[in-house]
Amino acid sequence: MFTKFLLTVAVVALIWFGFRYAQRLGERRDRPPRTPSAGKERFTPDMDGDSVRDLVKCPICNTWRPAGAASCGRNECPY
Numbered sequence: 001m002f003t004k005f006l007l008t009v010a011v012v013a014l015i016w017f018g019f020r021y022a023q024r025l026g027e028r029r030d031r032p033p034r035t036p037s038a039g040k041e042r043f044t045p046d047m048d049g050d051s052v053r054d055l056v057k058c059p060i061c062n063t064w065r066p067a068g069a070a071s072c073g074r075n076e077c078p079y
């Protein structure tokens with residue numbers, strides 16, 4: 001009688017741990033790799049290049065534009 005009870009507990013525990021193990025395996029398979037952008041090319045700005053520009057605020061029209069950009073069209077615009 002007692003051995004039957006022990007056997008039942010052992011079987012339940014085995015199923016339980018087996019289920020958890022299978023679940024963990026599935027999670028690991030579904031999870032995306034640690035670097036999702038591994039295949040993609042990352043944007044790396046050139047520090048002295050044209051890809052990055054500081055914006056300057058026009059005091060007249062209150063817009064931010066790259067330094068050296070064309071004027072906004074107003075007569076008072078300093079750019």
Ligand SMILES: [Zn+2]
Binds near residue numbers: 060073078
């Ligand atoms: Zn302006």
